[in-house]
Amino acid sequence: MREDLNTTKTKLRLGHWNVRKMYEIGKLTQVITSEMRQFNLHVLGVSESRWTGSGKMKTTTGETVLYSGRDDNLHHEGVAIILRKGVERCLLEWKPINNRLISARLKGKRINTTLIQCYAPTNDSSDEAKDNFYSQLQAETEKTPRHDLVIMGDLKAKVGKDNTDYERVMGKHVVGTRDDNGERLVEFCAMNNLVIGGTLFTHRDIHKLTWNSPNGRDKNQIDLLMINGVWRRSLIDVRNGKSPGRDNLDAELFKADPGIAATILQPLFTAVWDGEKVPDDWCKGVIVKIPKKGTLSDCNNWRGITLLSVPINHQKNV
Known part of the structure; x- marks a missing residue:
């Protein structure tokens, strides 16, 4: 049974790496998949794997390797996509295109993700x-x-x-x-x-x-x-230094890496559109009192601002 990987409550962590050569099995299991686990990646795209032919295999530590290489038994070029243990249950299909391109499609809760790894x-x-x-x-x-x-x-x-x-x-x-x-x-x-x-x-x-x-x-x-x-x-268009809403997610968090942020926000926005229901935190704001000039004991010398969730400001721009 397939499971959903990219949901509103999960993050899809992607990485890509030119390993220069991977056809020694020891390098695959001891170095590459070890680094993948260290960075907590769900998927790792590999360039210059130098494996010949195409196929699917599983490592001793449980990762699934999809690979695509040359057909003439020369250990040049080659690409691969490595799935963390358990992620293979989300694999809808994959395609060994040639020795420079490979694709894989992963099932999500509201939207699927298609990866194309290149060399x-x-x-x-x-x-x-x-x-x-x-x-x-x-x-x-x-x-x-x-x-x-x-x-x-x-x-x-x-x-x-x-x-x-x-x-x-x-x-x-x-x-x-x-x-x-x-x-x-x-x-x-x-x-x-x-x-x-x-x-x-x-x-x-x-x-x-x-x-x-x-x-x-x-x-x-x-x-x-x-x-x-x-x-x-x-x-x-998100500006730095703006205070977060009730969810405590500030603008800098989303600007740190737009690629990863988009991967997180996309299934969330899709769920909102399809379900026609906005998360409760997006409908509520935090009212903060800001003093103006004059005697602070006078209520007229205060103004209020409402801090809304940063993600809903992203959605307005989509």
Whole structure:
């Protein structure tokens, strides 16, 4: 029996990692799944797994591994999606697309989630290889309901800080200068109304860099996650420093990582729309007295403000 993973009371924790190679079974069980448990992830997308063929297996510690690789027995490229123990019961379907793309669809309470894990060609690859990759990614995107789509992985793309003409796609908080792969990615996102997570709000550069070269000298921000742009619009207008409502959820909590926040809020908003019932905390406010000028013993020299739940302010913008 399948269980619902993404409900109004649960969080779907996603991660993606270029592991460079995973075909040693020891690395899978001792390193990768261990890190997955340490960060309490429900799902981990893996790039450059270097496994051949495609299939589904279970580790000795209970994780389910879905993988897709080359058919010529060469240990190059390869992608995988690893599900935490128990999450496989939420798996509706999965598809080993090719050695650079794999998808999985997970059941939620009100809305399902479709994940596409990627391993893109390098920026130095031929135009033909890049065109083929994005053509296949576009084809899979068009088959997926846009509201529950998450694309993640090693896109090998530097999107750069200049977001002119792409304000709906990305922010300016990025490391590096846009390259050809970055141009292809932002155009793909613009065409599909996707927003690139990790570019919207200020973070230290050490928290933006996602890739270290084998020689340890080069570092880049090329591993990315994309979600539907409607969730970006509901998050971007929130101001810092506003007091929370009865639920004690402040604006900074939602702005810390818009990708994760959108994953949490999406099933909640869907449940509200489908059920036509707003949570009780959203209907109630906390009235706070604010003094004005003059004698404070005079009631006319006070004014009241009502603190409402921050999530309902997000929903008004959707």
